[in-house]
Amino acid sequence: MPELLLLRHREIPGLRHLDVYLQHGGYQAVRAALLEHTPEQLVDMVKASNLRGRGGAGFPTGMKWGFLPKQGGKPVYLCVNADESEPGTFKDREIMECDPHQLLEGILVTCFAIRSHTAYIYIRGELLLAYERLCEAVREAYAKGFLGTNVLGTGFDLDVFVHRGAGAYICGEETGLIESLEGKRAYPRIKPPFPATHGLFGCPTIVNNVETLACVPHIVLRGADWFRSIGPEKSPGPKLFCVSGHVVRPGVYELPMGTPLREIIYDHCGGIPNGRALKAVIPGGASMPVFTAAEIDVPMDMDSVQKAGSFLGSAGVIVMDDTVCMVWALLLLSQFFHHESCGQCTPCREGTGWLHGVLTRLEHGGASARDAQLLLDVSGNMMGNTICALADAAAMPVRAFVTKYRAEFEAHAELGRCPLRPSGAALEPRQHAHG
Amino acid sequence: MPTVEIDGQTIEVEAGTTVIQAAERLGIEIPHYCWHPGLSVAGNCRMCLVEIEKSPKLQIACNTTVADGMVVHTTSEKTKTAQKAVLEFLLINHPIDCPVCDQAGECKLQEYYMDYDRQRSRVTLPEKHHKGKAIPLGPHVMLDQERCILCARCTRFLDEVTRTSELGIYQRGDHSVIALAPGKTLDNPYSANVVDICPVGALTNRDFRFKARVWYLERTRSVCGACANGCNIEISHRGGRIFRFQPRANADVNQYWMCDQGRQSAYALQGEGRVMQPLLRGEGAFAAVEWGAALHEVAEHLVQAGRTSPGAVAIVTSAQAANEEVFLLRRLAERLGARLAGIAWSPPDALHDDFLVKADKNPNSQGLRLQGVPLDGEADGVLAAAARGEVAVLVLHRAQLLAWRERAAVEAALERVPYLVVLDGDQREEVRYANAVLPVGTYAESDGTFTNHAGRVQRFERAVAPPGEARAGWWVLAELAARVCAEAPFTSAEAAFTALAGEGGAFRELSWAALGGQGRPAAR
Numbered sequence: 035m036p037e038l039l040l041l042r043h044r045e046i047p048g049l050r051h052l053d054v055y056l057q058h059g060g061y062q063a064v065r066a067a068l069l070e071h072t073p074e075q076l077v078d079m080v081k082a083s084n085l086r087g088r089g090g091a092g093f094p095t096g097m098k099w100g101f102l103p104k105q106g107g108k109p110v111y112l113c114v115n116a117d118e119s120e121p122g123t124f125k126d127r128e129i130m131e132c133d134p135h136q137l138l139e140g141i142l143v144t145c146f147a148i149r150s151h152t153a154y155i156y157i158r159g160e161l162l163l164a165y166e167r168l169c170e171a172v173r174e175a176y177a178k179g180f181l182g183t184n185v186l187g188t189g190f191d192l193d194v195f196v197h198r199g200a201g202a203y204i205c206g207e208e209t210g211l212i213e214s215l216e217g218k219r220a221y222p223r224i225k226p227p228f229p230a231t232h233g234l235f236g237c238p239t240i241v242n243n244v245e246t247l248a249c250v251p252h253i254v255l256r257g258a259d260w261f262r263s264i265g266p267e268k269s270p271g272p273k274l275f276c277v278s279g280h281v282v283r284p285g286v287y288e289l290p291m292g293t294p295l296r297e298i299i300y301d302h303c304g305g306i307p308n309g310r311a312l313k314a315v316i317p318g319g320a321s322m323p324v325f326t327a328a329e330i331d332v333p334m335d336m337d338s339v340q341k342a343g344s345f346l347g348s349a350g351v352i353v354m355d356d357t358v359c360m361v362w363a364l365l366l367l368s369q370f371f372h373h374e375s376c377g378q379c380t381p382c383r384e385g386t387g388w389l390h391g392v393l394t395r396l397e398h399g400g401a402s403a404r405d406a407q408l409l410l411d412v413s414g415n416m417m418g419n420t421i422c423a424l425a426d427a428a429a430m431p432v433r434a435f436v437t438k439y440r441a442e443f444e445a446h447a448e449l450g451r452c453p454l455r456p457s458g459a460a461l462e463p464r465q466h467a468h469g
Numbered sequence: 470m471p472t473v474e475i476d477g478q479t480i481e482v483e484a485g486t487t488v489i490q491a492a493e494r495l496g497i498e499i500p501h502y503c504w505h506p507g508l509s510v511a512g513n514c515r516m517c518l519v520e521i522e523k524s525p526k527l528q529i530a531c532n533t534t535v536a537d538g539m540v541v542h543t544t545s546e547k548t549k550t551a552q553k554a555v556l557e558f559l560l561i562n563h564p565i566d567c568p569v570c571d572q573a574g575e576c577k578l579q580e581y582y583m584d585y586d587r588q589r590s591r592v593t594l595p596e597k598h599h600k601g602k603a604i605p606l607g608p609h610v611m612l613d614q615e616r617c618i619l620c621a622r623c624t625r626f627l628d629e630v631t632r633t634s635e636l637g638i639y640q641r642g643d644h645s646v647i648a649l650a651p652g653k654t655l656d657n658p659y660s661a662n663v664v665d666i667c668p669v670g671a672l673t674n675r676d677f678r679f680k681a682r683v684w685y686l687e688r689t690r691s692v693c694g695a696c697a698n699g700c701n702i703e704i705s706h707r708g709g710r711i712f713r714f715q716p717r718a719n720a721d722v723n724q725y726w727m728c729d730q731g732r733q734s735a736y737a738l739q740g741e742g743r744v745m746q747p748l749l750r751g752e753g754a755f756a757a758v759e760w761g762a763a764l765h766e767v768a769e770h771l772v773q774a775g776r777t778s779p780g781a782v783a784i785v786t787s788a789q790a791a792n793e794e795v796f797l798l799r800r801l802a803e804r805l806g807a808r809l810a811g812i813a814w815s816p817p818d819a820l821h822d823d824f825l826v827k828a829d830k831n832p833n834s835q836g837l838r839l840q841g842v843p844l845d846g847e848a849d850g851v852l853a854a855a856a857r858g859e860v861a862v863l864v865l866h867r868a869q870l871l872a873w874r875e876r877a878a879v880e881a882a883l884e885r886v887p888y889l890v891v892l893d894g895d896q897r898e899e900v901r902y903a904n905a906v907l908p909v910g911t912y913a914e915s916d917g918t919f920t921n922h923a924g925r926v927q928r929f930e931r932a933v934a935p936p937g938e939a940r941a942g943w944w945v946l947a948e949l950a951a952r953v954c955a956e957a958p959f960t961s962a963e964a965a966f967t968a969l970a971g972e973g974g975a976f977r978e979l980s981w982a983a984l985g986g987q988g989r990p991a992a993r
Contacts (some may be wrong), residue, residue: 202641219638224512224532312941377619377638377645378513384558391594400595408591415554418526419515 039252039272040245041288043132050167052174055135061180063251067143067321068188071254075099076147080250082258086269089115089126089206090319090347090422094335095250099148101230102238110150111234111243113215114141116157116164117199117206121320121370122350125274125286126244130157133248138246142180142192143254148240151191156211160198168196171297203374207422208241209233210376222422234308245274257387265291269336269346279353282307292335299330299353310355314439318347320367322435344434359454360439361446364431365393371428382425385416389432396446406443409436471537487516488530488541499543500552500581500798502668503620504531506718506727509629514620516581517544518551527551550584556586562597562643563669564615572670573682578618606636607655609675609729610664614646617671623647623663630726633657647671649971658826662726665715676736677713681705686712689932690986692919693727694789694912695734696821697829699921700727701987704735704913704932709923711735711913711933717988722925728826735913742896744908745937755906760938760948767905768952770888774861775805775953780976781859782807783851786842786866787814788831791917791941792976793965794927795833795840797946798866804954807864808854811837814873827922832912836920839975839991849874855882864890867909867942871898892945894935907949909942910935912993917943918984920991926979927988 040225041050046058053063081096102110114137118126129137141153157165171195175181183191202220204210210220212234233239249271253261264268273291275298278284282304289298295317299305306312312327317334323344325332332342339346354363372390377383392409395401413429413436420426436443445453472481475492482491487510492499502514510532516723517529522540527547533565559578567573596816600614624636624647635653639646649655655663664674686705693714700723705712714735716727743974747763748755774781782805786798795811802809813834821828837844852874854860863886870879883889883902891903894911912919914935943962951958959965963981970976975991983989 221513224510224529266810372642375642377640378644380515380618383619383643383645384561387598388558388561388592388594402593411591415551415558417552419551421512434492465680465946 038288040129040136040248040274041133041286042136043431049133050131050135050171052135052171052178052241055133060135061139061142062144063139064180065186065253067146067254068186068190072182073147073149076143076254079258080147080253081151083253083261084258084268084270085246085249085253085261086336087243088245088249088273088322088348090345092269092346095246098230098242099240101228102148103231104387106238108237109152110148111237111239112141112145112148112150112153113208113211113234114153114155115211115241115243116155116161116206117211118161118244118348119203120204120348120350121156121367122276122278122316122352123319123348124276124278125349127161127164128286129244129248130161130168132167134164134168135175136248136251137168137244138171138175138180138194140250141194142185143250144240144242144247145192146190150240151193153192153194154215154234155194155196155309156205156215157196157198158206158330159201164198165198172196172457200340202376203370204376204422204424207424210422211241212239219376221376222424224421258346265293266333266335266337271428273334273349274393275334275349275351277303277351277353279351280306280312280355280358281353281394289334292333295325295330295332295334295351298334298351303353306353306355308355310357312353313356313358314354314360314363316344316350316352316354319350320352320370321423321430322347324438326394326438331463339350357454359395359397359452360435360442361397362452364435365390365397365415367431368393368428369427371424375424375428379420379422379425382420382428385412385425386428388412389428396443397452401447401450403444405447406436406440409443471535473535473537473539473541475541478804482535484534486520486535488521488528488533488535488539491535492530492541492543497543499530500577500585501531502577503622505622505666505725507630508622508625508666511621511625514555514618516552516555518548519557520545520547538938550583552585552589556582557588557591557625559618560590561592561594562615562620564597566616570616570670571673572616572667575628576670577668591992598643601648604648605675606649606672607660608657609661609732611673611675611678612647613671613673614634614648615818616669617647618669619645620668622666622668623672626663626666627657629653630662631657631659635660636663646882658728658730658822659726659824660715660818661729661732666725668810674713676733681707681712687932689716689913689930691913691929691932691986692921692927693731693734693883694832694833694919694929695728695731695830697788697827697834697922698723698825699832699833699919699925699927699988700731700825701927702727706913706932709933709936713740717986722921722927722988723825726825730820730826738911738913739933739936740895742905743936744896744900744939747908747938748900748903748906750904760940763905763907764945764948764952767890767907767948770862770890770904771805771864771949771953772800774888775807775973777861779806779860780808780854782864783860783862784809784866785812785848785851786810786837787812787868787870788829788834788837788844788865790833790837790963791912791915791929792833792836792840792920792969793943793962794866794946795837795842795919796965797950797959797967798864799840799842800950801864801946801953804950805979808847808851809842809844810851811844812848812868812870813837813844813874814869829922831918832919832921835922835924835991836918836926839920839924840969841974849878852878852882855886857883860886862886862888862890864892865903866892866946867894869893869897869899892942894939907945908935908937908939909945910939914939915941915943917941918962918966921988923974924991924993925988926976926984926991928981928984928986
């Protein structure tokens with residue numbers, strides 16, 4: 035087992051409390067950053083580390099920071115994207131619940147590096163325990179002088195606010211998050227301009243994911259070269275994989291970037307339970323294209339997964355065994371995206387509902403032979419044609435599921451029901467869990 | 470300045486110009502719903518997606534700034550596919566109730582379906598989402614949530630132009646609806662503009678809906694006469710009846726908007742009580758007469774009185790008069806040695822703001838000033854002279870003296886005047902004292918010009934005919950002037966305006982043709 039960094043709390047009981055955190059080297063990265071480095075050096079260090087965003091898009095973090103205007107008199111904001119709501123994704127939650135100071139340390143270093151004095155943690159509303167523990171950690175940090183004015187006597191000021199979302203997936207889209215923080219509907223903004231120049235309250239803003247920021251203190255303490263040495267050089271570092279579905283040991287795994295998907299499923303997670311066979315894996319959260327059982331020999335890093343036709347996304351690995359009906363699985367996904375489309379752009383607002391409707395009749399009867407093709411046409415018309423990526427998130431799984439399991443979709447249409455379950459009364463989707 | 474190629478045509482535009490604007494200048498319409506030149510860019514409808522070379526994805530033309538060397542294709546297969554797709558998406562939950570929809574005929578869904586879609590529906594979902602129907606939002610606007618395509622033009626207008634934010638978008642995804650914010654009513658002074666900018670039948674005008682199918686309506690360029698701002702408008706009419714006013718874009722006057730009061734003023738133009746025929750008082754009672762007889766008698770009286778002494782003829786007009794009418798009145802006054810006074814009256818508590826609505830409720834106060842007609846005080850002087858018996862013939866032209874000046878003084882004057890001529894469109898109270906009534910048309914019934922508060926001279930065109938035997942104001946005065954001055958009459962408002970411009974005053978640099986549809990500022 036490699037050394038745990040992001041999930042150190044699993045080995046150190048009570049790490050979420052500041053006193054325990056300090057006993058185990060806590061806030062040393064902040065000390066090092068504020069006392070031994072200039073902001074420019076820190077930005078360069080993160081650039082050199084090749085750290086890429088852990089929220090889903092995998093954008094190089096240092097490059098993002100570099101887009102901030104060099105001068106301009108407006109305040110710079112850091113927004114921490116803690117609105118973790120991609121189905122199959124539950125990694126940031128563990129960091130916030132069990133090691134919140136690690137995040138605060140990352141926030142402190144980052145704000146110092148980007149010359150920001152205000153950070154907002156936008157946390158998914160349902161993550162109540164994480165919210166409470168985060169708030170407690172923020173209180174502790176203020177009390178010990180790690181937050182507030184004159185941090186560690188360096189003259190650096192930083193305020194951190196924790197803001198709870200009210201239950202919308204779209205608030206995790208960075209400009210939707212900004213709109214929501216401003217008190218508006220979370221309608222993603224058209225870009226350009228990008229948040230780095232026109233973000234929160236019209237000011238330069240960096241939006242970073244929780245896990246991304248949690249990596250930053252380790253880079254400061256151990257250096258960019260060390261970070262780059264973990265996994266493939268172009269998307270390196272420790273990575274949290276959220277494995278759910280049909281594996282013996284589901285959960286969050288901290289593994290080097292680039293760990294093969296097969297190894298994750300069969301070694302770390304103990305393989306498929308009950309002696310069943312693997313049927314499909316979604317590698318990066320609900321919105322990413324699915325892999326068939328034959329496609330899992332892929333290193334789990336951003337570039338390799340993309341080369342294999344999907345995306346690492348949020349590293350939410352959803353494993354499905356051979357009892358799973360792919361039409362049903364896709365129906366659940368489409369239901370989610372239909373429910374969560376903000377409704378701003380026409381193709382997504384109307385397309386997500388259309389996909390959901392066609393999948394419902396494929397699974398429950400009333401479908402036509404043309405429906406598999408219709409799903410491809412509709413999702414094709416949505417892809418790339420909207421302000422944010424939600425339409426793509428809804429369309430990509432449809433394209434992959436239908437393309438890779440087309441016979442299953444056609445069998446549904448032909449039979450007028452799901453062939454994987456006995457004929458009889460139609461079941462509600464939720465009851466229709468195979469295996 | 471960047472040069473862009475759109476569908477094979479090249480144009481050089483200022484930096485910052487968007488593709489949709491550059492295309493418009495080339496005469497290429499890129500279809501769009503949410504984009505409106507008077508509002509911020511929303512980019513949500515996706516109808517204006519176009520193919521731009523070297524760009525991996527289609528781009529929205531409304532938010533893409535032209536770059537030098539950019540090559541845009543608005544009719545390529547990729548663009549067409551996206552346009553078709555957007556229309557197909559929009560129609561999934563649209564009720565497609567065109568036969569009973571008031572927007573039919575001026576609906577962008579209908580138009581673009583015919584222009585860019587024209588495919589049979591592939592949507593066979595069992596049920597559309599049902600939303601609210603016929604929801605009154607305020608005194609002038611009705612909402613149908615099912616027809617709404619959520620382009621957010623209305624909410625942006627209310628957020629950005631009126632800053633009143635009565636409407637918002639509620640719910641999410643395909644359940645999204647436009648609705649009133651809690652406790653709000655859409656009753657700001659500009660509320661009905663949301664109907665004009667709504668591209669579909671979601672917002673309809675409560676005063677206009679179900680009154681006419683728009684394809685039967687004729688449209689005439691005009692200028693709103695409800696205040697001194699002179700908002701450019703279009704009058705929709707059919708068979709001599711006015712159905713509505715709508716704003717016409719003029720960046721220097723009203724941008725794309727007009728106020729509700731101005732819009733409502735359309736309905737007062739054709740109210741009850743119009744004078745339908747020239748009237749001459751016989752033995753106590755009025756008799757309807759032919760124009761020739763009426764003009765002959767009035768001219769006789771004017772000429773006779775004009776021969777007695779200067780000031781024996783007095784003329785009171787108002788800022789409701791067009792520039793051409795004022796010009797002809799001045800000609801008469803000059804010939805007759807008459808006193809000419811004007812009145813620019815507005816209710817003391819008249820609605821006004823710092824946007825379009827002016828406290829001066831007259832369309833042509835500035836026109837009277839620029840032609841040197843003394844206002845208000847001079848009219849009181851005329852009345853005093855009349856009360857002293859010094860005025861033999863008094864001409865009231867669009868002047869409601871009893872309503873606008875001190876009543877007792879007016880009554881004293883009118884009772885003393887031996888011969889009173891009233892030129893007006895409506896049966897005014899002053900008619901009681903009149904010896905001759907000459908019915909003149911409203912500005913919707915005539916060609917002419919008004920000069921707005923800022924000195925901009927703007928043309929209005931005849932939309933409908935005056936009722937009965939009534940005639941355009943310029944015609945009546947031109948005929949009268951011809952008889953008094955023994956000259957050939959002006960045969961059009963244009964001719965009168967040309968003569969006015971030829972005088973060398975504030976109008977000297979203007980010509981009827983140059984005024985066009987947007988007007989021109991008078992010389993200072």
